[in-house]
Amino acid sequence: MRLIRAFEFRLNELFLQGIVAGTTHLCIGQEACAVGVCTALEPEDVLFSNHRGHGHLLARGAEPGRIMAEIFGRPRGYSGGRGGSQHIAIRSLNFMGTHGITAGTIPLAVGAALNKKLQKKPGVAMVFFGEGATGEGIFHESLNMAAIWHLPVLFVCENNEYAMSTAHRDVSPVADAADRAAAFAMTRDIVDGNDLLAVFNVVRGHRERITAAPEPVFIELKTYRLGGHSRGDQCLYRSRDEEARWQNKDPIARLRQLLTDQHGWTDARDTAMEAEIGQELEAAEQFSRETDE
């Protein structure tokens, strides 16, 4: 989680300095979703992501240097510089792609689960999407077919309350995105997405259950994007009070508190970890800036 946050902060600086071109979508504040879900999955599980995918990639074990090189547009990036921030896939990790079309990967996860069922492969398919994606028609078609065919899919909705600037409450008659899944008679769960252990436990439990008896599950993770939607977002659509409330629920601070209270985590270890991450990111940046291929 610390690596993800530091990676995103560093990337933001690089964008603001104009060193990296284009746009990017950072997941600061949503780290527990990425780490909780990805650590609950197994190597044989197939993952799909969305436009806000750096955290998902890092949590699955992607190399920071190759993600950054991709964002820098370098040949040694995961997609050879063709994809950029929103288009990275890593076959060896069964990470089948971040993607720039909202809800676009939801049916791909259903198809991957169909393939598992037909070819009797182990594991499940999982897809990350935001609550904004539930407005797309393809979301509903995908949930429907996953349900009628009893496919082992984990639909993981990171509900960060805003689709770009649009509040979920303004565009959805149901407060919980998980209620959408009720129309497909689908098992659903709502979890505090800023509580790492809660996310892990819920995903792990459903994964084990649907591995034994295939069926789709909808898991809604309540979270918040502490930064803007993308580069250049001033967050004029939400209040500073609201942001402060969520800042108090920062998943990293909460985890640090838990570790300190119950597992003997110390400031010294914290500082050491920060230094280690700093070095790793420096190496990643160096790798991305080198032109010698």
Place this chain on the structure above:
Amino acid sequence: MRELSMSAAIREAINQILREHPESILMGEDIGVYGGAFKISAGIVEEFGPDRVIDTPISEAGIVSIATGAALMGSHPIVEIMFMDFMLLACDGLINIAAKWQEIYGDEFSIPLIIRTPAGGGRAYGPTHSQSFEGLLLNVPNLVICCPSNPGDAAALLLGAYDLGTTVVFVEHKALYARKGPVAEPLTALPIGSACVVRSGSDVSLISYGRHVSAALRAAEQLAAEEIAAEVIDLRTVKPMDTTVVLESVAKTGRGISIEESPVIGGVGSELAAVVMEGAFENLEAPFTRLGAAEQAIPCSPELEQHCFPNAERIVAKARELVAY
């Protein structure tokens, strides 16, 4: 050689693929017990079962994108979109995902997928069940578009499309389904991207695909009586387009007419005209001319509908104009 209808030829090719390739599956609306709206998959579910012949809800976007996800993981789906008009509902999956994934993410991410779809007019199905979008899809990088004109080619191209292992839109003109023609036994695959000269001539090149190849052949027959020797080219796949065969022909005849099922503006004929301008400009003795669907919604009434599409008479009249130019 034996004669089969185009329906029977396509069905045989599908059966052969399902028998030889365990990773192949069929997906579509009403393709199981019903056999598909045009009965192309009649009897197939009985042999291969509902796991490999998958009836879907009416969800074209979902069908194509879910098939794409299955393809990404090692299945090789053959999807039926009941009418090509409905393809518009599936364009995000087709254009933003299936056509791009391998190029963006790398060769380990190929999408082996065939989307078969009945297209075209001539059956009085009206504005939303008669359209042809091969012209529209021509504008999508990486997409392969097959448009067979006869039963033998339809079966052979379908096998070729499967062997290609990438995303192919397979356009079947519904007016051709009942038409019979010679079909090789056993079926063999035709490489994708090769046009063929179906009649040789030295005065004008009639370049077509799908249903209008037969109209071009009838026109060539009539023109021969007037001592105009027309060459007829069947593109077979409109993308990739076999520009070599097209340019050789136009260089020889000095005149070219494209005849297509989709609207002329920005369509297959427009692309052919550009190809000819770029590659055979010096050989032209008359302007390259396009014939295609009229710039209108396709009307339901058979009387109105026939004015919408090219036919042999219009091809003959245009060829005369070009020869006299």
